[in-house]
Amino acid sequence: MEQQPPISDYGFLSDSRSGALVSKDGSIDWWCPHRFDGSSVFARLLDPKAGHFQLAPIGVGGPGYRVERAYQPDTLVLRTVHHTPHGSVAVTDALAAEQGARAHELGKNSPAVLIRVVEGLSGRVRMALDFAPRPEYGLLTPYLHEQPDGGVLAGAGPIVLMLRAGGLRLRAGTDRVTHEFEVSAGQVIGMDVAFGEAYGAPPARVDPLAALAETTRAWQAFRETHTYSGRYRDLVTHSSTVLTGLTYARSGAVAAALTSSLPEQIGGDRNYDYRYSWLRDFSLTMRALWVAACPDETSRLFAWVTRSIGRIGAEPVPVLFGLEGERDVSEHHCDHLRGYHDSKPVRVGNDAWRQRQLDVPGEVMAAVWRLRDYLGATFEDELREMVLGLAEQVAATWRLPDRGIWETRDDERHYVWSKVSCWLALDRAVGLADRLGDRADPRRWAAIRDEIREVVLREGWNDRIGAFTGAFGSPELDASVLALPVARFLPATDPRMRSTIAVLERDLGTDEGLLRRWSTDPAAFPLCSFWLVECLVMTGEMQRAEALFERVVGYANDVGLFSEQIDLSTGVQLGNTPQALSHIGLINAAWRITKPDSF
Incomplete structure (x- = not known):
């Protein structure tokens, strides 16, 4: 049976509307996109079958593999560097801030979009994507529909999720999307998963690279308005x-x-x-x-x-x-x-x-x-x-x-x-x-x-x-x-x-x-x-x-x-x-x- 990572393996992402947890091996194992106390679309944290979105090198955790990660300064934008025998690649994860949000506007109108940006640092690294949403704490398995722009729309019950992966053309399986691709030094691929309501507004569309930069600036602007001059x-x-x-x-x-x-x-x-x-x-x-x-x-x-x-x-x-x-x-x-x-x-x-x-x-x-x-x-x-x-x-x-x-x-x-x-x-x-x-x-x-x-x-x-x-x-x-x-x-x-x-x-x-x-x-x-x-x-x-x-x-x-x-x-x-x-x-x-x- 699949082993769940230690609790301390998880990093925290937030848009001050909802939050997500990402493991050291690149898997989003918890996300309740509507709001913190809403229903999940990824809950592998509580059951291996309850949904996840993994993005990591093939052979993650094997010989010659190590990982280091840190938040971008004064943010909850998390950068994970995977070192493999074939090279190194960084995956930067964030929940998107609203366009133009600064200081105390952070989170009031978040678009409910998960951003994942892959950046080749050295060598050539083979990556694997495994997208398996399971809404309602794993009770629902969505229908998957390939889109003309290469993305995949997942829909079940009250929610829809739109997965886009830069210039990659994704293929929908029966209950998940899997895809392998190679990243070379200097290459950057932006991905996003946008949440929407089945009977409401469609999922937001963002440019992942621009949205990541905007989110980083929003967090840093927020922190600049708060000063602490004490110890530690x-x-x-x-x-x-x-x-x-x-x-x-x-x-x-x-x-x-x-x-x-x-x-x-x-x-x-x-x-x-x-x-x-x-x-x-x-x-x-x-x-x-x-x-x-x-x-x-x-x-x-x-x-x-x-x-x-x-x-x-x-x-x-x-x-x-x-x-x-x-x-x-x-x-x-x-x-x-x-x-x-x-x-x-x-x-x-x-x-x-x-x-x-x-x-x-x-x-x-x-x-x-x-x-x-x-x-x-x-x-x-x-x-x-x-x-x-x-x-x-x-x-x-x-x-x-x-x-x-x-x-x-x-x-x-x-x-x-x-x-x-x-x-x-x-x-x-x-x-x-x-x-x-x-x-x-x-x-x-x-x-x-x-x-x-x-x-x-x-x-x-x-x-x-x-x-x-x-x-x-x-x-x-x-x-x-x-x-x-x-x-x-x-x-x-x-x-x-x-x-x-x-x-x-x-x-x-x-x-x-x-x-x-x-x-x-x-x-x-x-x-x-x-x-x-x-x-x-x-x-x-x-x-x-x-x-x-x-x-x-x-x-x-x-x-x-x-x-x-x-x-x-x-x-x-x-x-x-x-x-x-x-x-x-x-x-x-x-x-x-x-x-x-x-x-």
Whole structure:
């Protein structure tokens, strides 16, 4: 049976509408062209039969073959150089930007075109093209129609794809297009795959070489409008580019990851769809974008949140939304897909939207607090109603159990971080009261805030273990409590936090500084390691913090991408990729090292 590449083998392409993954051996194994959380046309990532578009030298991976790749500076345009015994060839891949797009226009009207440009560098290299689209997560096999210009039109269900390959005349097979051709030094061949709707506008037609140049300029112009002057500039700039690539430009929402159902543990069942936007990630994302000097992105993201939440009633604020603010993203299983390395089920949708997670209002309020000066001395109606509604909901519900930051699918508990987030929500509401009008009740909010603090300090601390644990009355450690100093609930220098940090390092960490979320977590979670970096800075251990940061960033793949988790024994990446939280953690930790008293 066909072997699937390691998760870290994939590079990320984006047009800020959709994203694609391309492997080291030149195969596009994931693309949902309509939008990030839309249906796929290539999904070999989750099943060898679910569609791909491979373009690589014949004999890829054989004797004398090696590959090197890198993004063009300040872009998500990926250049892969294949070195073979017969010569070298470069393939440059991108998702096309709209003609003339610059700066903050990037992605708003993307044409949904995948560009692949082949360039001969030396010798003569025999190349092979294998185009096998399988729409609807592999449920559909399209009809293939040869076109007068040498291209092939693929159509099935609601979509069409047009493949063109420069001057090459392609022949349609029964269910795929295969073609071999030779590339000599100096020869350039541009290819593109354009997406269209069966009953809508036809696929866009572009000149691949011109579109590639235009896309490169668009990304670079975008990055020129964002300046970061702190430590680890290249890492921060690249991670902010990845976050931009995960941003759905039409609304400003940031997808938690590009993919669905990549496993936290090979063969396991914790395989979730992360192509939506989590309110929990919102505050962290805002913080990271602010650090990376992206104020326009923060304002767009903020507008998306207020619109998506809508009027707040008795029901819990939803945990996540679709990228245009859809609330119901109910989950179903794709039983026809075998999953990445047989890790099932494969899920589309995420039922975490139904959960009660009490930390969510606090995350949103923290973002409002961070942008309070930017938002004005008097809040507009929708923002004011959201802040008042969040404060009142927290005041009414903080004593309830919930599912916690890690979205457990077992019993609800009284999670420490959830309670601290309730404290955070009311603390920030008190500070914002003068902008909220006559219905603000800062005295009552402050009283409840102080009660929450007393309860957390009493019930969250485990004297026998010498640490704050994950939930009241539980001996189970949880790395989420490292966020307590970040939220300014308790100084990192407090003896209880110092002890907690030491216990978490000892019991959840590795010698390399990787940190699990809890003791039975099968892999490390990069965000937790970056939280630890911040805590070490705040305790004055700058040298240790820098060393830890530099070890953790070393686990990124060869093009600087982080997935959701890292295998403790092998160091390979696991889970959905690229993962926004991992890159957010990197940005915020770098800024903490730069300015220890920031935030």
